Amino acid sequence: MQEPLIFTHSRTGRSATGQYPHAAAADVPEKFRRKRRAELPEVSELQAVRHFTRLSQLNFSIDTHFYPLGSCTMKYNPRACNAFAMLPEFLDRHPLAPESVSQGFLACMFELQEMLKEVTGMKGVSLTPMAGAQGEFAGVAMIRAYHKARGDHDRTEIIVPDAAHGTNPATATMCGCTVVEIPSLPNGDTDVEALKQALGPRTAGIMLTNPSTLGVFERRIQEIAKLVHEAGGLLYYDGANLNAILGKVRPGTMGFDVIHMNLHKTFSTPHGGGGPGSGAVGVGERLLPFLPVPIVGREGDRYRWLDARDVPQTIGRLSAFMGNAGVLLRAYVYMRMLGRAGMQRVAEYAALNANYMLARLQQAGFDAAYPGRRASHEFIITLKRQAKQLGVNAMDFAKRLLDHGFHAPTTYFPLLVPECLLIEPTETEAKEELDGFIEAMVAIQREAEQDPAKVKGAPYTLPVRRLDDVRAAKQLDLTYQRG
């Protein structure tokens, strides 16, 4: 099934006139006036609705498919979160409306800050970063500001494990730091000896996530925290994997000084086909003065915005207003519906599902990247053997899974595990769904042994087959040109 471009439905003079306001001619002096109209579609309302509805049907999504994309936490996005965040009063509230007519909204934001402090063990939270990468930026910028405020200007090195997300080193660079990469041990733990070598008077901090992107808990985290602090550095926690420990361990207790939280992962706000995200940051005592603004404060029973006048050492503003407010409301609703006990069940059932899939896949003959280790909320299967013996690699398995009606796991990340599938089922999937996925993996393995070309040609049942990425990058076609 394919859907033509909307421009091909376009006919001069056709439009959804019911959407036009009554308007007199605009008053624009000649020199400022647009001479030729932009080439936007000219379609009826039905044509637009049908076109975009059909496009939606070309997607896999959580609502339609099991989506075990490692490191992305594709859990159910409760519909109530959307419905309550889209109450008309919330939608119509202007970001610069006076505080006197914003107390209901501010109360939600203040309570969200407090709940995030409670689950992370941090002393302060700012909700303003608009995505995980911006939360990371805020974290590293605060670490930099902390050292600068102490006159410690040489501390510009950020230590990053080789298993880290690409955003970690990219963020460090964006903050004007240099990146020092340290290796992981064969069992998935951080190489503490290499860390000791890397630490020194230039160390600004370390960026870690725990459990790591290898899907295992860093057992020596307290020792690592002690070493980094003794060397004068600070610890940053990448919240990408918070779902694994929600309600079980607090990053603050582990010794982290700053954390960003992907509310679109752990707190179930939608991924929306690539955003909006939300990357709220939490900090310990040392970094409190540097939090990005605005923050919601409370005085008696009144809520108000705190800005640079209240937080003079702030790293500043990261968005035009207060960040992705509508996403924050969804996260707030989610946390209220989960409640105290529900919060702890998240990590428990995420871990149960991941460990169950790992055990079943191993029993079916697949190789775990870290055998003998407990899975956290996710785990890695390596298809190195299949690639060598059968010529069928991780990408081929991923594409064939699509034909079986499963979104593929994350492939080729982390970079240091060859031919890997990073699998994260999340707590909201039922056992039957996990069993179905495992059966599909077994069927693909059998097919790879009997007819490897069949697997390598997958997918067959989707709107398109494998796409020519080389052509896409070489013969750039980034906009439609009318013929």
Place this chain on the structure above:
Amino acid sequence: MPFIPHTDNDVREMLAAIGAPSIDALFEEIPAALRIKSLAGIPEALTEMETGRLMQQRAGRDGRPLNFIGAGAYEHHIPAAVWAIVTRGEFYSAYTPYQAEASQGTLQLLYEYQTMMASLTGMQVSNASLYDGASALAEACLMAVRAHRKSKSARILVPASLNPTYVDVARAITEGQNLKFDVLPYEATSGTFGTTALDAFRGQDITAVVVQQPNFFGLLEDVDAIADWAAANNALLIAVVNPLSLALLKPPGEWGTQATNKGADIVVGDGQPFGVPLSSGGPYFGFMTTRMEHVRQMPGRIIGRTVDLDGKPGFTLTLQAREQHIRRSKATSNICTNQGLLVTAATIYMSLLGSAGLEKVAAASQTQTSALVAALTRIKGVKLAFAGPRFHEAVLQLDRKVSDVLEALAKRGIVGGYDLSRQYPDLGNALLVCATETRTDEDVAQYAAALSEVM
């Protein structure tokens, strides 16, 4: 258990398959001393019905005052079809389209969006969005430094008539990159800047000039003269625009009077006016368009059209060698997630309105703002600060403290505008007001009546 489907029997079978005695045993690698003892700060769970009641109360407490603020976020009519489609699970609950074959809906929509934004801004290419207008300006400044290889200064000229929060954000985000921002003052009489302010920098190494059209005061800058100056002085030109205004105004790609002038190099702005609700400031989306020669310096996702194994057309993420998941510390930006769902809203909005519809919305907004200005300036103690041509915002000067006036108006159910007096003390008691096509003549009369009482 909300959202967890496991039966007791499931749990037993799963633990047996794992060979673990209990769920708790799955956490045995975590040192016992680190484990959480209590989550006293989290309230007990509410049912969906109870949560709904709570949220209705909170929302109701703020009510729906009549809004006359713009200042970077604008209340427009949103066709019902827009969010009915945006909230379809296939768009709402999908991830970044890494598996292209399973994401053709999102990818094709983004390609259509790129086409529309390039045409609207008069540029050649668009990315698939950034976080918001302010952070898009920060990214544009960093991009200009990369793209302008002959310039060594990393100096960016920013007008004082540019949204001051955008400048704050650009400074905060580029803080570690050694960019230098010089401020171009506006003329006290016109509220715009011109080549006189720019000439102070003539002959110097300037990486880029930023201009906002319409500017923060709603006024039209002399963009042709500014584009000519930038071209003559080897500076790149970054345009910050309200996309709706481009239905009426000359697109940045055509700025400049010289035939050789290619107009703006990078165009950014906030896409919120296109189908995105005010929603307390976000989520909105930032857009960025540029000319083909700069495409490899552009941050963010870019979608390309290609063919599949059978030669059928299809869409995929392209030029990924610029991005963090490939280039790591050498990426053009750390951006990963962007604002896909809001771009979905904007693409549907642009398709429903078309160019003719956008012209109507823009014209109606301008007309209603003129009506508002006329009504309010008839009140004693209220005058218009700048008389020049404008889009749909205007600066008023009052003979008393703006914050007091706004509080008094709020008590009457009116959100009366944005107080400029802190960021622009030189303008005195200045108030930025806006009326879009959503404000009726009755709304304007109601505001005027309330302001008369307050003044």
